Amino acid sequence: MRLICGLVGLSVAMFSMSAIGAAEGAEGIQVASDGVEPFRVIGNIYYVGGQYGSYLITTPEGHILHDTGTVDMHELIVSNVEKLGFNIRDIRLIISSHAHWDHIEGHAAMRRATGAQVVALGGDAVALQAGQDNSALGARGWEPVTVDRVVEDGDTVNLGGTTLRALWTAGHTQGATMWMTSVEEGGQTFDVAFRGGEVPNDGAPLVDNPRHPTVVEDTQRTLRRLKELDPPDLFLHNHARTYPALNPDLPVNPNCASCLDAEGWRAMVASAEASFQSRLVER
Numbered sequence: 001m002r003l004i005c006g007l008v009g010l011s012v013a014m015f016s017m018s019a020i021g022a023a024e025g026a027e028g029i030q031v032a033s034d035g036v037e038p039f040r041v042i043g044n045i046y047y048v049g050g051q052y053g054s055y056l057i058t059t060p061e062g063h064i065l066h067d068t069g070t071v072d073m074h075e076l077i078v079s080n081v082e083k084l085g086f087n088i089r090d091i092r093l094i095i096s097s098h099a100h101w102d103h104i105e106g107h108a109a110m111r112r113a114t115g116a117q118v119v120a121l122g123g124d125a126v127a128l129q130a131g132q133d134n135s136a137l138g139a140r141g142w143e144p145v146t147v148d149r150v151v152e153d154g155d156t157v158n159l160g161g162t163t164l165r166a167l168w169t170a171g172h173t174q175g176a177t178m179w180m181t182s183v184e185e186g187g188q189t190f191d192v193a194f195r196g197g198e199v200p201n202d203g204a205p206l207v208d209n210p211r212h213p214t215v216v217e218d219t220q221r222t223l224r225r226l227k228e229l230d231p232p233d234l235f236l237h238n239h240a241r242t243y244p245a246l247n248p249d250l251p252v253n254p255n256c257a258s259c260l261d262a263e264g265w266r267a268m269v270a271s272a273e274a275s276f277q278s279r280l281v282e283r
Contacts, residue, residue: 038080039255042190042234043183044162048080049073052102053238053258055194056081057181059160062092065116066179066194067238068106071143077106078113091116092159097238098176098197099124100133101142108143117148119157121166123174123212125150135173136204136212151177169226171219171276172197174212180232185251193232198222198272206283219276226269231262241268 038048046056048065050073057064063086069077081088091114096104099120107128111118120128127134131144151157153168167178176197182189199219200206209215234250240257241264252259260268 061160098173099127169196235260
């Protein structure tokens with residue numbers, strides 16, 4: 001079903017991040033002492049992250065963790081999973097939105113804590129294993145982590161009746177991935193997508209970039225693909241957003257400050273494209 005809804009704003013200062021991402025200048029990292037309480041977003045999806053969104057997708061056969069945040073967020077995420085009544089050792093898979101340190105720096109620690117398999121796409125799998133940012137930005141690195149499964153565009157991961165499909169959205173990083181699934185809530189089915197990344201960070205070189213030479217072509221392809229997609233009923237960003245109030249017909253937890261609807265999705269994609277086009281003109 002397709003519902004038009006907006007983002008519920010959560011007036012917490014820690015959520016003042018840019019639309020492009022925070023990898024180049026993230027400060028005030030969220031830690032366990034001042035974290036937002038975890039909550040169920042919709043269906044079997046729970047918010048367990050801090051400043052940089054991390055989500056737990058639960059199933060009867062174990063769970064999937066989407067993004068691990070920074071190393072400073074590790075104890076917060078572990079604590080939040082346990083507060084919700086789940087066992088951290090039941091996390092079977094770790095997936096990610098994109099390989100920037102503020103979203104995946106905690107992968108190695110979480111893999112040790114859970115024994116979960118790490119899944120990543122293409123250039124992001126290379127970056128995770130090397131511990132080096134190979135995006136156009138080239139921000140700081142992280143502790144290398146073994147990638148147990150390298151997926152391609154369109155591949156799926158399946159666990160306990162839940163299927164997530166990988167959509168390659170290169171540009172923000174080489175292997176940025178929008179994971180797509182569906183959930184049941186109140187006897188209805190809702191399409192849900194987790195943000196991967198759209199365009200390179202502000203300030204990242206677009207011409208002759210030694211880390212990501214095809215960044216312009218990859219970004220243009222991503223923007224075309226996103227515009228061609230049917231907007232998801234619910235889009236889960238990995239940073240908080242500021243869009244109009246939530247349509248009450250969409251059964252999403254009102255604490256969700258990273259939820260976008262179809263209208264918010266279109267606005268985000270249009271804004272990203274306009275921003276990128278202006279950068280191409282100025283280069």
